[in-house]
Structure formats: structure tokens, C-alpha cells
Amino acid sequence: MTYSLENVAVLIVEDMQPMMELTRSILNIFGFKRVFCARDAEKGFQILREENPDIVITDWLMEPMNGIDFIKQIRSSENSPNPYVPIILMTGYSDRVRVEAARDSGVTEFLMKPYTAKDLYSRIVQIIEKPRQFVDCGTFFGPDRRRRKNFDYDGPYRRAADTPEGEEDTDEKRKIASQILQDLREETGKI
Secondary structure: OOOOHHHHHHEEEEOHHHHHHHHHHHHHHHHOOOEEEEOOOHHHHHHHHHHOEEEEEEEOOOOOOOHHHHHHHHHHOOOOOOOOOOOEEOOOOHHHHHHHHHHOOOOEEEEEOOHHHHHHHHHHHHHOOOOOOEEOOOOOEOOOOOOOOOOOOOOOOOOOOOOOOOOOHHHHHHHHHHHHOOOOOOOOOOO
């Protein structure tokens, strides 16, 4: 499906001029006419406040503020005109820890560098066709991190340790949950 994108505003925040120009050129080819660029997060936030773009594309590794901190600023600052704006994070690192850190910062889509025009377009289409609801639980604000729907789910309880309303937890359930958590700690060296 093709989209009419000439009235959609995009902000690119990228400290490497060639990458910024490449991204802008690709967006222009897609039909975007309103593309704003910034070489650092501070200037990016200023443009965000002035232009209120519909999509933000930012690099991860920038100075003095990196892309993750920029995303957190967009999502949590009282001065942010739209904490719900879709954000695509570009990075040259795709290890699981970084992808999870990006997800946990409130990023909407993750784009691995070097990317193709098709890669960028697919992230934009994902934002348009499959917008995710936002979650605000105090420790996290951003798009719902769950992408897959569990069609096998057949009941009101999402976790093994959940209990019916009014039913008290049993010591056995606590022991099982504790053992699962301990096994995860040992397996990953985290948590």
C-alpha cells in the first residue's frame, strides 16, 4: 500500500552528517516533504518543541546526550509537546542487551545500521499500520513492549503465579515462583 506522506513531519536527530543526509534523501524519495534535521539531541528537542513532528528518527550514539536519554526526555519531559510520538532508534549495535535497553526506554521501532530504504520504509509502515497502545506503569512509559499476541491464552490469569480474585497465594506457589526467579538469575547472571 502506498501512502501520501507529504504532510507528515519527520525529525531526524543524527550527529553524522552523511547519515543524516542519506536518511533525509530516502525520506524525500518516500514522499516526505517536511523533514527537519538536528545534529544533537538538544537541538532535536528544540525542533521537537517548535515543529511537533509526527515521527522522530534518532541515532543512539551521540554526544553529549545519547539517543536513549533523548527518547526518555521526549517521553517524560513536561516540555515535550507529544510524549506519544513514534520514535525510530537507529544504531549499529544489535545485541540483545541493547535492543532490550532501547525497548525499555520507550522506543517504538529499532533500525539497525547500515539499513536499506526498504528497512526504513518497513519501520514507518509498522508505525502506521500497527500502532501500539502506550503503557504508563510508573517505571515505564512508552509503546506496549509486547508485539506478539498469545492466542493460546484462555483465561483471566497471565502468569502461573496469578491467583483468582479473593483466593490467597499459597506457600507452594511462592516457592515455585522463587525457584523460577533463582534459576533465571543463575542462567543469565542478571535480575
